[in-house]
Amino acid sequence: MDRNQQRPRSSILDSLGEELIGILTPVSICMFTVVLLVCLLNSDPSSSSFSSIATAAYSETDSDSPWDKLLGAFLNSLVFVAAITVATFLLVLLFYLRCVTFLKLYMGFSALVVLANLGGEISILLIDRFRFPIDSLTFSILLFNFSVVGVFAVFMSRFSILITQGYLVVIGVLVAYFFTMLPEWTTWVLLVALALYDLAAVLLPVGPLRLLVEMAISRDEDIPALVYEARPVIRDDSRLVQRRVWREQRSNVNDDDVENNVVRAEEEEEQRSEEISVPLIDSSSSSSRPETFLEGIGLGASGAIKLGLGDFIFYSVLVGRAAMYDLMTVYACYLAIIAGLGVTLMLLSVYQKALPALPVSIMLGVVFYFLARLFLEVFVVQCSSNLVMF
Amino acid sequence: MTVAAGIGYALLALGPSLSLFVSVISRKPFLILTLLSSTLVWLVSLIVLSGLWRPFLPLKANVWWPYTLLVLSSVCFQEALRFLFWKLYMRLEDVLDSFADRISRPRLFLTDKLQIALAGGLGHGVAHAVFFCLSLLPPAFGPATFYVDRCSKVPFFLVSAIIALAFVTIHTFSMVIAFEGYAKGNKVDQVIVPVIHLSAGMLTLVNFASEGCVIGVPLLYLVASLTLLHCGKMVWQRLIESRNQSGPTLR
Numbered sequence: 255m256d257r258n259q260q261r262p263r264s265s266i267l268d269s270l271g272e273e274l275i276g277i278l279t280p281v282s283i284c285m286f287t288v289v290l291l292v293c294l295l296n297s298d299p300s301s302s303s304f305s306s307i308a309t310a311a312y313s314e315t316d317s318d319s320p321w322d323k324l325l326g327a328f329l330n331s332l333v334f335v336a337a338i339t340v341a342t343f344l345l346v347l348l349f350y351l352r353c354v355t356f357l358k359l360y361m362g363f364s365a366l367v368v369l370a371n372l373g374g375e376i377s378i379l380l381i382d383r384f385r386f387p388i389d390s391l392t393f394s395i396l397l398f399n400f401s402v403v404g405v406f407a408v409f410m411s412r413f414s415i416l417i418t419q420g421y422l423v424v425i426g427v428l429v430a431y432f433f434t435m436l437p438e439w440t441t442w443v444l445l446v447a448l449a450l451y452d453l454a455a456v457l458l459p460v461g462p463l464r465l466l467v468e469m470a471i472s473r474d475e476d477i478p479a480l481v482y483e484a485r486p487v488i489r490d491d492s493r494l495v496q497r498r499v500w501r502e503q504r505s506n507v508n509d510d511d512v513e514n515n516v517v518r519a520e521e522e523e524e525q526r527s528e529e530i531s532v533p534l535i536d537s538s539s540s541s542s543r544p545e546t547f548l549e550g551i552g553l554g555a556s557g558a559i560k561l562g563l564g565d566f567i568f569y570s571v572l573v574g575r576a577a578m579y580d581l582m583t584v585y586a587c588y589l590a591i592i593a594g595l596g597v598t599l600m601l602l603s604v605y606q607k608a609l610p611a612l613p614v615s616i617m618l619g620v621v622f623y624f625l626a627r628l629f630l631e632v633f634v635v636q637c638s639s640n641l642v643m644f
Numbered sequence: 645m646t647v648a649a650g651i652g653y654a655l656l657a658l659g660p661s662l663s664l665f666v667s668v669i670s671r672k673p674f675l676i677l678t679l680l681s682s683t684l685v686w687l688v689s690l691i692v693l694s695g696l697w698r699p700f701l702p703l704k705a706n707v708w709w710p711y712t713l714l715v716l717s718s719v720c721f722q723e724a725l726r727f728l729f730w731k732l733y734m735r736l737e738d739v740l741d742s743f744a745d746r747i748s749r750p751r752l753f754l755t756d757k758l759q760i761a762l763a764g765g766l767g768h769g770v771a772h773a774v775f776f777c778l779s780l781l782p783p784a785f786g787p788a789t790f791y792v793d794r795c796s797k798v799p800f801f802l803v804s805a806i807i808a809l810a811f812v813t814i815h816t817f818s819m820v821i822a823f824e825g826y827a828k829g830n831k832v833d834q835v836i837v838p839v840i841h842l843s844a845g846m847l848t849l850v851n852f853a854s855e856g857c858v859i860g861v862p863l864l865y866l867v868a869s870l871t872l873l874h875c876g877k878m879v880w881q882r883l884i885e886s887r888n889q890s891g892p893t894l895r
Contacts, residue, residue: 266744267674267756275673278680293782582779586691589684596677625691630775632701633694638776638804641795641857642711643811644718644845 274599276484277559278592280423281566285591287427288570289577289584292434295379296578309440327439331447338451342462349469349477357478358409365408365425365480369401372428408480415485422482426563430570434578441575442620448568449616456610467608480563559599565611569595572619582634583626590622591615650785653801657773657808661766661816668759675763682729682767683774689725690775693718708852715845723838726819729764730826754886757827758820758879765819769812777808795857803857807848810861813868814844817875824878833878840871 309330318326348357374397381388404421407413436444455461470477569591576583594615602609637643655662669675696717703710741751781801783790789799818837825833844867850860 264749265753265756266740266747266749267672267752267759269673270740271673271677275676278676580779581782582775585774585779586687589680589687592680593684622691625695629694629698630691633697634690634775634779636701636703637711637714638780639792639800640711641792641803641807641851641860642715642848643772643776643807644715644722644841644848 273484273559274596277482277561278595280419280482280484281561281569281592281595282588284423284426284430284566285570285573285588287423288430288434288574291376291427291431292574292577295376295383309436323439324443327437327443330440331444334444335447335451338448339455339462342455342466346462346465346469349466354475354478361478361480362405362409365421366401366405368425368428369404369421370397372432373397373400373424376428376431415483419482419485422480422563423566425480426482426566426570430567430574433567433571434574438575438578441571445568445572445616446620449610449613452610452612456608463610464608481560482563482566483560562611565615568612569615569619572616572623576619576623579627580631582631583623586622586626586630587619590618594618646787647785649789649801650781653781653784653805654778656802656805657777657812658770660809661770661773661812664762664766664816669763669766672759675759678760678763679767679770682764683771685725685729686722686768686771687775689722690771693721706852708849711849711852712846715849716842719838719842719845723841726822726837727826730823733760733764733823734827754882757823758882761820761823762816764823765816768819769815772811772815773808776811777804780804794851794854796855797858803861806861807864810864810868811844814840814871817871821871821875821878824882836874840867843867 345357377393377397380386381393403417404424407418407421408425434441452463455463456467458464466477572591573584573587576587594617595611598609598611598614601614665679669679697714700710703714737752737757744751784799784801789801791798792800792803795803818840821833822837824830825837844864847860847864847867850856850863853859
């Protein structure tokens with residue numbers, strides 16, 4: 255009987271979890287590139303004169319006592335978070351007044367500044383390090399081309415998705431590398447402060463990000479922001495409801511950095527033709543099916559996951575700063591951040607409302623960094639230097 | 645000694661795992677997630693162990709019995725954790741099966757379960773290689789190299805990479821043996837995995853003797869090949885069994 259021949263039946267394991275991998279891959283690439291840059295260009299952090307708004311209140315020197323450094327770092331973070339809050343409220347105001355064109359233009363301008371200015375600086379450092387023979391005219395033409403294509407990729411929605419994704423990761427890498435040049439105590443306190451700010455801004459009723467998201471939902475518009483979108487997965491099973499999980503992010507460079515992180519889940523059952531990058535599946539079943547655990551953790555549904563660029567940047571800052579100490583802390587922090595990202599996506603599917611993306615990962619990352627630095631390193635070096643392993 | 649040597653040592657420890665990853669694991673996204681969670685679980689186990697042992701470190705040099713205690717306690721803790729990991733995996737398997745029923749796709753095949761166990765074991769192996777070998781490798785990218793007194797014939801990095809390769813093999817395949825042993829209730833398989841792990845850990849203590857690594861490392865590879873053989877035999881038997889079971893019903 256021909257029909258009873260063994261056909262290779264596809265198992266559910268073939269495609270489960272594809273969307274998560276679609277967002278984990280660029281996050282990992284961004285972190286890996288920042289670690290590579292930090293290791294290659296390992297400038298002595300204490301000698302760099304990097305000044306920005308994050309070091310406006312206090313610049314760390316080696317000779318201060320730990321208490322002074324802590325206090326100074328705390329003041330720095332306070333100033334930075336205050337600046338971000340002001341800028342976010344400004345963004346909310348502009349969005350409320352429907353100045354969307356202005357916001358889009360500003361987004362393109364900030365992308366241009368990051369790619370041209372920061373990208374140029376890092377390229378010069380790399381050329382210097384590797385003694386690469388190139389003349390200034392060629393370099394400026396290449397840099398100009400690179401930045402302009404990047405601005406178009408970020409601006410226009412009909413660009414090839416691979417190039418857009420690549421440029422967004424590059425922007426994340428460049429900004430993250432510059433943030434790792436902050437003094438050490440300031441970096442750690444700043445990361446924790448930003449995680450707390452994210453929590454407050456998204457969950458409190460008066461938080462600017464919550465207001466922004468509610469306005470966007472009520473007007474059914476997209477917030478103009480730098481957002482990374484993973485390639486959507488098309489399922490052939492039409493019973494699945496499309497789920498859209500995204501984080502809003504507006505990245506503003508130079509010294510007025512504003513990072514807003516918001517996570518939101520939306521169930522959509524109708525076609526949206528202007529969103530070329532998210533082909534929706536028409537769902538004909540009722541939406542009141544009981545949710546299983548797997549659909550709850552986002553593995554069951556299909557759809558594009560969007561992640562804001564600020565998340566990329568601050569995860570990479572954490573890992574880059576860990577790389578300045580030792581590679582063991584890098585691995586520990588990388589695993590912690592990935593675990594935090596997974597937990598956040600799970601919580602998102604359970605709560606189905608706007609959630610902050612930074613807190614869980616940053617807290618786990620900081621905890622694992624200090625555990626690895628204080629405990630793990632001594633233990634592992636003791637064992638392996640005597641060639642005792644288990 | 646230069647970037648080439650550094651990359652060489654890294655590939656020595658992780659080369660086979662990289663090819664396993666590219667050929668088997670990267671094709672199914674769920675297996676990549678299993679690998680990452682498994683690596684995380686074993687990292688947490690290493691952190692807990694280091695937290696427990698921190699007050700007693702640094703141990704005196706040239707005294708080997710504290711290391712025996714260390715290896716013994718660590719192996720016991722990790723084997724207990726392996727059992728808990730299997731319990732968690734059983735819950736996940738139930739969830740996956742009910743999900744497959746709901747979307748009317750076939751349930752997990754035997755090969756799927758074996759692949760998940762392989763990914764879990766590979767996570768364990770990669771965690772070991774990364775923390776015991778790769779994290780100490782950055783000096784090898786520079787212009788010089790380092791020798792330990794007790795094993796003075798080969799550079800330290802080379803020895804640690806070779807030992808890491810043996811352990812990666814042991815961890816990867818003993819996880820497959822352990823999962824099948826716990827699932828089928830096979831006492832031999834359940835006991836053999838802790839025994840292999842403990843003997844491998846104890847064999848590294850032989851490295852304490854002067855030039856002990858000349859004996860210790862080949863014996864370690866003997867244990868690794870025994871693990872490979874046992875796992876291969878067990879998997880082959882299971883596959884034959886399952887084919888015989890499903891064969892006659894097709895007629």
